[in-house]
Amino acid sequence: MSEIIIETQKLTKKYGNFVAVDALDLVVKEGQIFGLLGPNGAGKTTTILMLLGLTEPTSGRVRVLGFDPTRQPLRVKSQAGYIPDQVGFYDELSARENLIYIARLNGLPAEEANKRIDEALARVGLSQVANQRVETFSRGMRQRLGVADVLIKKPRLIIMDEPTLGLDPELAREFLKLIRELADSGITILLSSHLLYQVQEVCDRVGLFHRGRMVLEGTLPELAQNVLGASYKVLVQANGSGVSFLDTLKQLPGVASVDFEAPDRYTLIATEDLRAEAARAIVQAGGQLTELDVDTPSLDEVYNAYFKEVNHGPTGEAKKA
Amino acid sequence: MARQAKQRKREGSPWTGLGAVIAKEMADHLTSARMRILEILIVLTALGTGYAALQQLTGESNQDEFLFLRLFTTAREPLPAFAGFLGFLVPLVAIALAFDAINGEFNRRTLARVLSQPIYRDALLMGKFLGAFFTLALVLAAIWLLVFGIGLLGLGIPPSGEEVARALLFLLATIVYGGFWMVVALLFSILFRQAATAALASIAVWLFFTGFWNMLVSLAAQTLRPIQFGLPQEQIAQTELALLLSRFSPNTLFVEATVALLLPSVRTLGVILPFELQGAILGAPLPVGQSLLLIWPQLTGMIAAILLLFVLGYVSFQRREIRS
Ligand SMILES: Nc1ncnc2c1ncn2[C@@H]1O[C@H](COP(=O)(O)OP(=O)(O)OP(=O)(O)O)[C@@H](O)[C@H]1O
Ligand SMILES: [Mg+2]
Numbered sequence: 001m002s003e004i005i006i007e008t009q010k011l012t013k014k015y016g017n018f019v020a021v022d023a024l025d026l027v028v029k030e031g032q033i034f035g036l037l038g039p040n041g042a043g044k045t046t047t048i049l050m051l052l053g054l055t056e057p058t059s060g061r062v063r064v065l066g067f068d069p070t071r072q073p074l075r076v077k078s079q080a081g082y083i084p085d086q087v088g089f090y091d092e093l094s095a096r097e098n099l100i101y102i103a104r105l106n107g108l109p110a111e112e113a114n115k116r117i118d119e120a121l122a123r124v125g126l127s128q129v130a131n132q133r134v135e136t137f138s139r140g141m142r143q144r145l146g147v148a149d150v151l152i153k154k155p156r157l158i159i160m161d162e163p164t165l166g167l168d169p170e171l172a173r174e175f176l177k178l179i180r181e182l183a184d185s186g187i188t189i190l191l192s193s194h195l196l197y198q199v200q201e202v203c204d205r206v207g208l209f210h211r212g213r214m215v216l217e218g219t220l221p222e223l224a225q226n227v228l229g230a231s232y233k234v235l236v237q238a239n240g241s242g243v244s245f246l247d248t249l250k251q252l253p254g255v256a257s258v259d260f261e262a263p264d265r266y267t268l269i270a271t272e273d274l275r276a277e278a279a280r281a282i283v284q285a286g287g288q289l290t291e292l293d294v295d296t297p298s299l300d301e302v303y304n305a306y307f308k309e310v311n312h313g314p315t316g317e318a319k320k321a
Numbered sequence: 322m323a324r325q326a327k328q329r330k331r332e333g334s335p336w337t338g339l340g341a342v343i344a345k346e347m348a349d350h351l352t353s354a355r356m357r358i359l360e361i362l363i364v365l366t367a368l369g370t371g372y373a374a375l376q377q378l379t380g381e382s383n384q385d386e387f388l389f390l391r392l393f394t395t396a397r398e399p400l401p402a403f404a405g406f407l408g409f410l411v412p413l414v415a416i417a418l419a420f421d422a423i424n425g426e427f428n429r430r431t432l433a434r435v436l437s438q439p440i441y442r443d444a445l446l447m448g449k450f451l452g453a454f455f456t457l458a459l460v461l462a463a464i465w466l467l468v469f470g471i472g473l474l475g476l477g478i479p480p481s482g483e484e485v486a487r488a489l490l491f492l493l494a495t496i497v498y499g500g501f502w503m504v505v506a507l508l509f510s511i512l513f514r515q516a517a518t519a520a521l522a523s524i525a526v527w528l529f530f531t532g533f534w535n536m537l538v539s540l541a542a543q544t545l546r547p548i549q550f551g552l553p554q555e556q557i558a559q560t561e562l563a564l565l566l567s568r569f570s571p572n573t574l575f576v577e578a579t580v581a582l583l584l585p586s587v588r589t590l591g592v593i594l595p596f597e598l599q600g601a602i603l604g605a606p607l608p609v610g611q612s613l614l615l616i617w618p619q620l621t622g623m624i625a626a627i628l629l630l631f632v633l634g635y636v637s638f639q640r641r642e643i644r645s
Contacts, residue, residue, distance in 0.1 A: 045644055049643070049644065052437055054433070054436060054437065054643055055642065055643075070331075071330050071331050071332055072331070072332045072333070073331070073333075073439075073441070074332065074333035074337060074439040074440070074441070075332070075333070075439075077437055077438060077439040077440075078439035081437070082433070082434070082437035084430065084433040084434060084437075084644075086430045087430065087434060088429045088430025088431045088434065089429075089431065089434075090429065090431060091429070101341065101345050102434075102435075102438060104338075104340075104341035104344070104345075105338045105341050105342070105435065105438040105439070105440055106438055106439060107337070107338070107341075107439070146434075149434065153438075153439075
C-alpha cells in the first residue's frame with residue numbers, strides 16, 4: 001500500500017561554492033502529507049525544483065514516482081503537479097482559458113480536458129467565476145485556481161511551495177482543509193512552509209531544513225521526543241496562597257522541563273502523560289487544581305527549542321521571552 | 322561532455338507541447354492591442370503608398386514590362402516606396418512580437434507553472450518563436466495580398482507569372498528579414514528580466530544598423546583602404562571593403578534582396594551597390610531564377626544569423642534558473 005513516491009539519496013545542489021542543498025536523504029510515502037520546514041534560504045525551494053527536474057542536481061540520486069526527474073522529466077511532470085510559491089496566471093485570459101492551455105500542454109483531448117476542467121473548478125469552488133478574467137481574482141481565488149490547475153492532470157503527487165503565503169487566517173484554514181481533502185482522495189502532498197502552526201495542522205510528517213540539510217525528520221511526537229527529549233505537554237493550572245509550584249512539579253519523575261506561563265499556570269514537558277502525578281503533587285503541596293490538560297508539544301516549541309540549541313549551543317540557558 | 326551526455330539521455334520528445342504553445346501564442350498575438358495598432362499602421366501604409374504609386378504609374382502611361390512590381394518600388398514625393406516602408410516597419414513589428422516573449426512569462430510568474438507541465442523548455446522557446454513568426458508571416462501575407470489587390474483594381478491588368486513569382490519571393494525575403502529581428506528580440510527577452518530593457522536593446526541594435534553602421538563602414542573603409550594616389554584600383558579596393566562590411570548588416574542584405582527581386586533589370590549586387598531602391602542600373606531584365614541566385618547568399622546569410630542567435634538564446638534559456 002504505502003509505495004514510495006519520493007526518494008532522494010545524497011541529493012546535493014551547489015551554486016558555485018555555496019551549498020544550497022546538502023546530501024539530502026528524503027523518503028515520502030504514498031498518501032502522506034509531508035511538510036518541508038525551515039527558515040528562509042534553507043533550501044526548500046531548491047529541493048522542490050530538483051524533484052521536478054526544473055533544476056539539475058549537482059550530485060546524488062532522485063526518484064519521483066519511480067522516475068528520474070533529470071532524465072525523464074516528462075514522465076514525472078505528467079503525474080506530479082507543482083504550485084509555485086507565487087503562482088501566476090495569464091491575467092487577460094479567463095480562469096477556464098488558463099486551464100485549457102494547461103490541459104493542451106498535457107496533451108489532453110478537448111472533450112476530456114473540458115470534463116476535467118469542470119471537475120477541477122467545481123472542486124476548488126470556482127465554477128461560478130470560470131469565465132471571468134483572472135485579473136479580477138483575489139489572492140485566495142488565485143491560490144485555489146492554482147490547485148485546479150494541477151488537478152487537471154489527475155496527479156498522484158502535488159508539490160506546493162508556501163501554499164498559504166499571503167492568505168488571511170480564514171482563507172488559510174480553508175486552504176488547509178482543501179489540502180487535507182486532496183490527501184484523503186489518495187494524492188500524496190509535499191509542501192514547504194515556515195508557518196509552523198499550519199504545517200502542524202495538516203502534515204503527517206515533517207522535515208526540518210537548516211542550511212541545506214534536513215536536520216530532523218519524523219512525525220510531530222517523534223520530533224518532540226527528539227528535540228525536547230519528551231513528547232507530552234501537560235498543562236497545569238493551580239492556585240495556592242501565593243506559592244509557586246515550579247519546584248514541586250520539577251521534581252516529578254519523567255519531567256524534562258517546566259515553564260511558568262502565567263500566574264498559576266505551568267506547562268510540563270514530559271516523557272509520559274503525567275496528569276495524575278501532577279495533580280497529586282499539587283494537592284499534596286496544599287494547592288487547588290483548577291485545570292489539567294495534556295497535549296503534544298507544538299511544532300513551534302520544537303522549532304524554537306531546536307534553533308535555540310543550534311544558535312546558542314546545547315547548554316543555551318536563555319528562556320523564551 | 323558529462324553535461325552533454327546527460328542532456329542526450331533525456332527521455333521523450335523535445336517537441337511535446339509545441340503545437341499547444343504555438344496555438345496559444347498566435348491567438349494571443351492576433352488579439353492583442355499591440356498587434357492591432359501595428360496592423361492598422363501597416364495597412365494604412367500599404368494603402369497610402371499603393372495609391373500614390375498607382376497615381377504615379379497611371380500618370381506616366383508607362384510601357385514597363387514589370388508594371389506590377391513597380392507598385393512596391395515606386396515612390397511619390399514625399400512618401401517613400403512601399404518596399405522602403407517595409408524596411409523599417411517589419412523590424413518594428415518583429416521586435417514588438419518578441420521582446421517580452423520569455424521575460425514576460427517570468428514577470429507574470431507563469432514560467433514555473435508552464436514548465437512544470439510535461440514539456441521541455443525547447444518546446445516553449447521554439448513555440449514562442451514560431452508563434453510570433455507565423456503571426457508575422459500571416460500579417461505580411463495579408464498586406465501583400467492587399468497591395469496586389471490594389472494593383473489589380475488600379476492597373477486593370479493581371480500580373481505576369483514572372484511578376485507573381487518575384488513578388489512572392491519578396492514576401493519570403495521580408496518574412497525572413499522579420500525573423501532576424503524577431504530572434505534578436507527573443508534573445509534579449511531571455512537575457513534581460515525587464516521587458517522594457519529588452520525592447521530598448523532590440524531597438525538600439527536596429528538603430529545601430531540603420532543609422533550608424535553605414536557611417537562606421539565608410540569610416541573603416543577609408544582608414545583601412547585609403548586612397549593615396551587616386552588610382553582606380555584603390556577606389557575599387559575601398560568600395561569592395563565597404564561592401565563587404567556593410568553586408569554584416571541585415572538591413573543591407575534586405576535592401577539587396579529587395580532590389581534584386583523587385584527590379585529585374587539589376588544584374589549584379591557587386592561593387593556598384595545600390596543603396597537606394599531608385600537609381601539602380603538598367604539593362605535587360607534577368608529571369609527570376611537568376612535573380613534568386615543573385616540574392617541566395619543574402620537569404621542564406623540572414624537564415625544563418627537567425628539560427629545562430631536562436632541557438633545562443635536556447636543555450637542561455639536552458640541554463641536559466643526559473644524561480645521568481
Ligand atoms: N540561482 C542561484 N544562485 C545562487 N544561489 C542561489 C540561487 N538560487 C538560490 N540560491 C541560494 O540557495 C539557498 C536556498 O534557497 P531556497 O530558495 O531553496 O530557500 P528556501 O528554503 O526556499 O527559502 P525561502 O523560505 O526564503 O523560500 C539560498 O541561500 C539562496 O540564496
Ligand atoms: Mg522558497
